[in-house]
Amino acid sequence: MNRYIFLFIILSRANSFSQEIASLPLIDKFNNYYTGGELDLFTSEDSLLFVIQRVASDVKITTFDAEYNQIKQISLTDSPFRNHKILSSVSFDNSMLFLLSGGIFKNRFSLISYNFQNQKFEEILQLEKFINEEFLSSFFIEDKLHLLTVSLNSQELSIYTINKAGKSSKKSYDFSDYKFKAPGFSDEKLKYLLYQKGISPIQNNEIDSFFEASSKYKSYVFNRELWLTFDQDSELTRLIKFDLENGKMVLQDIPKPVSTEGKIKESNSFILDEHIYQFALNKKEMILEVKNLESGLVNYRYSVKDDEDISISNSEIKLRGAAYVKERVMEKTSQFLRKVVSSESAILVRKINDTLQMRIGANRGLYYGGTAPGSVHFAGFSQDYFFISALPISDLITTSERWIAFSAVFDSNFNHLDTETIPNLYDKIKDFKESKDLKKNIKDALIPFGGNFIYSYVDKDVVKLVKF
Numbered sequence: 001m002n003r004y005i006f007l008f009i010i011l012s013r014a015n016s017f018s019q020e021i022a023s024l025p026l027i028d029k030f031n032n033y034y035t036g037g038e039l040d041l042f043t044s045e046d047s048l049l050f051v052i053q054r055v056a057s058d059v060k061i062t063t064f065d066a067e068y069n070q071i072k073q074i075s076l077t078d079s080p081f082r083n084h085k086i087l088s089s090v091s092f093d094n095s096m097l098f099l100l101s102g103g104i105f106k107n108r109f110s111l112i113s114y115n116f117q118n119q120k121f122e123e124i125l126q127l128e129k130f131i132n133e134e135f136l137s138s139f140f141i142e143d144k145l146h147l148l149t150v151s152l153n154s155q156e157l158s159i160y161t162i163n164k165a166g167k168s169s170k171k172s173y174d175f176s177d178y179k180f181k182a183p184g185f186s187d188e189k190l191k192y193l194l195y196q197k198g199i200s201p202i203q204n205n206e207i208d209s210f211f212e213a214s215s216k217y218k219s220y221v222f223n224r225e226l227w228l229t230f231d232q233d234s235e236l237t238r239l240i241k242f243d244l245e246n247g248k249m250v251l252q253d254i255p256k257p258v259s260t261e262g263k264i265k266e267s268n269s270f271i272l273d274e275h276i277y278q279f280a281l282n283k284k285e286m287i288l289e290v291k292n293l294e295s296g297l298v299n300y301r302y303s304v305k306d307d308e309d310i311s312i313s314n315s316e317i318k319l320r321g322a323a324y325v326k327e328r329v330m331e332k333t334s335q336f337l338r339k340v341v342s343s344e345s346a347i348l349v350r351k352i353n354d355t356l357q358m359r360i361g362a363n364r365g366l367y368y369g370g371t372a373p374g375s376v377h378f379a380g381f382s383q384d385y386f387f388i389s390a391l392p393i394s395d396l397i398t399t400s401e402r403w404i405a406f407s408a409v410f411d412s413n414f415n416h417l418d419t420e421t422i423p424n425l426y427d428k429i430k431d432f433k434e435s436k437d438l439k440k441n442i443k444d445a446l447i448p449f450g451g452n453f454i455y456s457y458v459d460k461d462v463v464k465l466v467k468f
Contacts, residue, residue: 017423017428017431017432017468018428018432018455018466018467019467020464020465020466020467021068021454021465021466021467022064022070022464022465023462023463023464023465024062024462024464024465025461025462025463026458026460026461026462026463027053027054027058027059027060028055028058030055030458037053037054037055037443038052038053038054038085038086038443039051039052039053039054039443039444039456039458040052040054040086040089040445041445041446041447041454041456042089042091042096043091043447043448043449044091044096045091046091048063048064048066048071049063049064049065049068049447049449049454050062050064050091050096051063051064051456051463051465052086053463054079054081054086056081057076057077057078057079057080057081057082058075058076058079059076059079059081060073060074060075060076061073061074061076064465066450068465068467072116074119076119079121080100080112080121080123081098081100083102084100084101084102085101085102086098086099086100087099087100087101087109087138088139088140088145090143090145094115094116094117095114095115095116096113096114096116097111097112097113097114097145097164098111098112098113098114099138100112107129107130107131107135108126108127108129109127109130109135110123110127111123111124111125111126111145111162112124124164124165124166125162125166127147127160127168130149132151132152133149133150133151133152133158134149134150134152134191134194134195135147135148135149136148136149136150136194136199137198137201137219139201139221139226141221141224143163143164144161144162144163144164144244145162145163146159146160146161146162146226146244147160147162148199150190150191150194150195151172151190151191154174154176155174155175155176155178155189156172156173156174156175156190157172157173157175157190157228157240158172159171159173159226159242161244171247173242173249175190178238178251180193180230180232180233180238181232181233181234181235182232182233183232183234188232193216193217193230193232194217197215197217198217199215199217199218199219199228200212200213200215200217200219201218201219201220202218202219202271204272204273204351205350205448206425206448206453207425207448208348208350209348209426210346210359210361210363210426211346211363211365211403213270213346213347213348213359214268214344214345214346214362216230216231216232216268216344217230217232218231218271220271224244224245225241225242226241226242226244227239227240227241227242227271228240228242229269229271231268231269233256234256234264234265234266234267234280235255235256235264236253236254236255236256237253237254237256237269237276238251238252238253238254239251239252239271239276239293240252252293254269254276254278254291254296256269256278256280256289257278257280257288257289257301257303259280259281259284259285259287259303260285261282261284261285261305262282262284264281264282265281265282265341266280266281266282266340266341266343266345267279267280267281267345268344268345268346268347269347270347270348270349272351272356273351274292274293274294275290275291275292275293275299276290276293277289277290277349277358278290278291278347279345279346279347279360281337281341281345283306283334283337283341284305284306284337285303285304285305285306286303286310286336286337286340287301287302287303288300288301288302288303288360289301289302304333305333306332306333306334306337307333309333310333310406311416312408312410312416313407313408314407314408314417314418314419314420314421315421316329316330316406317329317330317331317335317336317361317404317405317406318330318404318406319339319404320364320402320403320404321364321365321402321403336404336406339362339364339404340361340362340404343362343363343364343404344362344363345362346360346361346363346405347359347360350424352422354412355409355410355411355412355419355422356409356411356412356414357407357408357409357421357422357424358407358408358410359406359407359424360405360406360407360408361403361405361406362403362404363402363403364402364404365403409421425453425468428468429446429455429468432455432466432468436459438457438459442457442458442459443458444456444457445457452467452468453467453468454466454467454468455467455468
């Protein structure tokens with residue numbers, strides 16, 4: 001009987017959060033098990049939603065307007081996408097630009113334009129193969145594409161800037177004069193810090209996942225600045241700001257909380273608006289500090305010892321992916337501290353209405369965050385971004401089977417509130433997938449659009465679009 005009650009709750013929650021808006025026939029030869037097929041979502045500055053299905057060089061592009069009405073569908077059999085991966089795209093002037101990566105090591109990059117009127121592709125630019133650099137991320141701001149790379153031979157980060165006419169420039173930044181401490185190393189190389197990990201793009205909206213927050217390396221875009229944070233050092237968060245207009249760089253080291261119970265063993269941070277939230281702990285104490293980024297002043301500090309209760313928790317401390325059971329509740333703070341210290345700590349902060357919704361804990365899987373090398377920034381609801389592409393989230397849902405966390409709710413002045421937490425987007429999608437009995441590793445994608453979030457997934461022989 002309890003099983004049916006639980007299923008009813010899942011179905012009710014899923015239906016209250018979601019609404020199916022479209023169902024499209026699947027492109028030929030595409031299925032959930034064919035690794036060469038791709039499902040992508042893109043949006044444009046004129047409020048259009050594009051659903052792109054691809055198998056090898058065969059492409060189907062379906063266009064929806066802001067009211068989710070299908071207004072156009074194009075099928076192509078001679079696209080330049082064969083053996084290439086779509087990293088991101090931008091739509092303007094009745095055309096769409098695609099950033100593609102190809103080659104055995106995905107180190108060849110091309111900028112391709114597709115004209116909706118004559119239905120033809122044109123290669124605008126092909127960058128030289130990255131031999132001594134590793135690609136980290138890409139993002140569009142207004143009418144320019146930016147690529148971030150790390151050198152494999154030196155302590156350099158580089159930003160390539162490409163305009164819509166195909167003109168490119170490169171600006172490199174040398175960090176040889178700065179030491180990057182890491183566990184076991186007093187001066188680690190950037191290439192080793194970032195190799196095969198990439199940088200997790202943080203959008204400061206519901207797209208952000210707890211697993212992206214667990215990455216020690218994050219990126220943010222504010223106005224026309226790219227911000228990178230490095231949290232591998234237990235003593236400080238290193239914030240690097242790149243001004244994309246004048247090419248200037250500013251480096252800021254922000255001290256992490258200090259424990260009275262010994263050396264900090266695990267830590268991380270998260271930036272929202274003008275504040276940085278730093279979470280640090282060892283097996284005896286957990287500390288949360290909120291600092292003003294400009295003044296450096298601590299606006300809020302909370303600490304709890306291993307033999308005390310976590311008074312700021314608005315939920316149970318849950319351990320997901322435990323041995324023998326899918327989920328269990330941790331009763332003691334000491335249990336929470338031990339688990340987090342041996343995992344990838346994370347703090348995720350969302351601003352919803354007049355509250356700050358925090359999720360604090362750790363990712364216990366081998367996943368470094370929401371990105372692999374070649375991460376992509378979203379447009380979100382920010383005016384800073386001209387466009388960006390969707391996130392395939394099946395990996396996020398799968399890895400969400402292993403975490404430990406509790407939720408905390410504050411007002412805008414960092415006063416703790418005794419209230420219920422608001423479910424996050426990934427919990428809603430997870431409930432939806434369970435209600436539809438969908439497999440964890442299906443082809444899917446997620447993107448913000450028109451004040452909502454559009455989730456697309458492959459179900460048998462159709463592509464379905466759901467609004468959250």
